[in-house]
Amino acid sequence: MSSISKETLQRLPAYLRHLKELQKQGVENVASKAIAKVFNYTSVQVRKDFASISEEAGKPKTGFSVNRLVKDIAEFLGYNNINEAVLVGVGNLGHALLSYSGFKDYGLDIVGAFDINPNIKLVHGHKIYNLSKLESFIKRFNILIGIIAVPKDSAQDICDLMIGAGIKAIWNFSPCNLVIPENIAIINEDMASSLALLSQRLSKILKKEKNQ
Ligand code: NAD
Numbered sequence: 001m002s003s004i005s006k007e008t009l010q011r012l013p014a015y016l017r018h019l020k021e022l023q024k025q026g027v028e029n030v031a032s033k034a035i036a037k038v039f040n041y042t043s044v045q046v047r048k049d050f051a052s053i054s055e056e057a058g059k060p061k062t063g064f065s066v067n068r069l070v071k072d073i074a075e076f077l078g079y080n081n082i083n084e085a086v087l088v089g090v091g092n093l094g095h096a097l098l099s100y101s102g103f104k105d106y107g108l109d110i111v112g113a114f115d116i117n118p119n120i121k122l123v124h125g126h127k128i129y130n131l132s133k134l135e136s137f138i139k140r141f142n143i144l145i146g147i148i149a150v151p152k153d154s155a156q157d158i159c160d161l162m163i164g165a166g167i168k169a170i171w172n173f174s175p176c177n178l179v180i181p182e183n184i185a186i187i188n189e190d191m192a193s194s195l196a197l198l199s200q201r202l203s204k205i206l207k208k209e210k211n212q
Contacts, residue, residue, distance in 0.1 A: 004052045011049055013106065014039065016073045022066050031063035079107040085171070086143050088158045089150035090115040090128050093173055097149060099124045110147065112137050138165035145169045152176045 018038060022030055032043040032050070039046075050056065050064065054072035058064040074080055087094055087110050097103075098113055113126050114137075120128045129137065137143070146162035148155050148170060155176035162170065169185040172178055180186055 008049045008052055011039075011041075012053065012073050012077055015046075015049065016070065016077070016079075019066055019070045019073070023070055027066055029059075029062045029064060030066055030069075032058060034063070077107065079105065082107055082109050083145050084109050084111045084141065084143050085145035085147055086110070086112040086114065086134065086138060086162070086167075087147040087149060088114045088131065088134065088162070089148065089154075089174075090117075090120050090123055091149065094149040095123055097147065098126050108145070111141065111143065134161060135165040138162065138167060143167065145171065147171045147173070148178075149173045 015035065018035065019030070032046040035041075036043040036046045047058065050058070050069065053076040054069060056064055056068045056072060082104060085108055087097060090098065090113050094113065094115070098110060103110065110126070112129060112134075113123065114129050114131050114134045116131050118130065122128065138146075144167060146159075146167040146169070148158055148162075150158050152174050153176075155172065155174035156178055159170060159172070159178045159180065163180065163184055168183075170178065170180065170187070172186060172188045175190065175192070178186060178188075
């Protein structure tokens with residue numbers, strides 16, 4: 001196994017979803033070419049991705065064992081160890097995050113949700129706690145992941161509160177450039193940047209069509 005690139009890492013969840021579908025259909029082996037076709041990659045790319053997380057080499061005639069790849073990818077991504085997380089901000093986005101039941105499949109369990117609005121009490125079976133309980137909750141249950149879904153102006157305060165209580169990784173949905181110490185992991189989720197990419201690709205396609 002070699003070291004893994006960010007691009008490979010980001011492709012793994014989609015491979016895993018597809019391989020699990022194949023598993024459900026009773027498929028035992030799959031060729032890299034077939035997987036490459038589904039994702040519009042080259043089979044060399046797929047084989048390289050698999051080689052970076054699995055000892056499973058894939059056989060010329062039968063291809064890769066689906067079960068083995070599912071096991072290796074899930075293990076690599078840490079999906080077998082569920083990480084508990086707290087969510088702060090139960091507005092539109094927070095409601096959507098709490099209503100998604102699939103996070104557990106990706107190794108994430110939102111065990112506590114917090115807001116300053118006392119009228120938000122229960123969302124999709126999750127009791128919503130007052131923000132004043134956040135610090136003691138994180139400490140008591142030794143929670144390591146914090147999800148920020150508050151407005152931009154409150155995000156840094158929430159981030160500081162989380163880190164002060166022991167959070168080590170932040171999934172930030174707010175459009176705030178959070179200042180964090182070096183030993184804290186952060187992923188900034190930004191729909192605006194994905195949309196910028198999409199519209200740039202769209203304009204490229206339109207330009208190409210115009211020139212044809
Ligand atoms: P919203 O106004 O519907 O909800 C915000 C919630 O945060 C409210 O329930 C409010 O009571 C609560 N809140 C405010 N200050 C708080 C504090 N200090 N502590 C605890 N709770 C607090 O907003 P929304 O549409 O859910 O968006 C939430 C955040 O997510 C915003 O920063 C928004 O810009 C961002 N957002 C990001 C994306 C993305 O792609 N990353 C998409 C949509 C929204």
